Amino acid sequence: MFIGEFSHNIDKKGRIIIPAKFRSELGEHIIITKGLDGCLNVYTVSQWELIYEQLQKLPLTKRDARMFVRMMTSKAAECEFDSLGRVLIPSSLTKLAQLEKECIIVGAGNHLEIWAKENWESMDEDANASFEEIAENLTEFLL
Numbered sequence: 001m002f003i004g005e006f007s008h009n010i011d012k013k014g015r016i017i018i019p020a021k022f023r024s025e026l027g028e029h030i031i032i033t034k035g036l037d038g039c040l041n042v043y044t045v046s047q048w049e050l051i052y053e054q055l056q057k058l059p060l061t062k063r064d065a066r067m068f069v070r071m072m073t074s075k076a077a078e079c080e081f082d083s084l085g086r087v088l089i090p091s092s093l094t095k096l097a098q099l100e101k102e103c104i105i106v107g108a109g110n111h112l113e114i115w116a117k118e119n120w121e122s123m124d125e126d127a128n129a130s131f132e133e134i135a136e137n138l139t140e141f142l143l
Contacts, residue, residue: 002107007117010099015086018042019105022112023085032089033076038119040089040097042112048076089114 002022010016018026031048035041043051055072058065075096079087089099102117115123127134 001109002112003109004107006105008103008105009101010089010094010103014089014091014094014099015082016089016099016103016105016114017084017086018081018112020085022105022107023081026081026112029078029080030087031076032079032087032093032114033073034071034093034096035113037123038097039106039113039115040093040099041108042114043110045078047110 002025004019004021006019008017008019018030026042026044029045031043031045032040033043051072055069058069060066060069075093077090077093079089081087094100097114098116098119099114100116104115104117104120106113106115106120
């Protein structure tokens with residue numbers, strides 16, 4: 001389970017340190033892909049395999065399904081850690097998530113999210129402002 005929020009900088013080459021707390025759970029190789037709301041999602045290889053299986057079940061006769069599968073798979077990259085615990089994020093993904101310097105790495109249960117600090121703060125502010133309303137709307141799914 002991935003939980004918590006950590007600040008790290010991405011360097012000019014696109015490398016970012018993933019907190020040591022997460023690295024042991026992630027393994028040597030990870031999958032980074034387009035996330036929702038403007039972030040990048042980071043998955044273990046086994047978690048990605050489960051997601052890929054679900055993607056394959058979507059009806060390819062539906063345009064939305066084809067587009068979603070394309071976005072998830074075409075933007076995905078297999079990455080590995082260097083000896084310093086950094087991962088090199090492809091430039092196409094850093095541009096997509098507007099990662100320039102300050103980043104926030106968020107534990108999101110079964111995966112991590114990597115956010116540009118400004119985007120995270122904006123989303124976090126909106127979510128905090130409506131947290132109770134969101135909880136009330138989702139109560140039926142929680143218990």
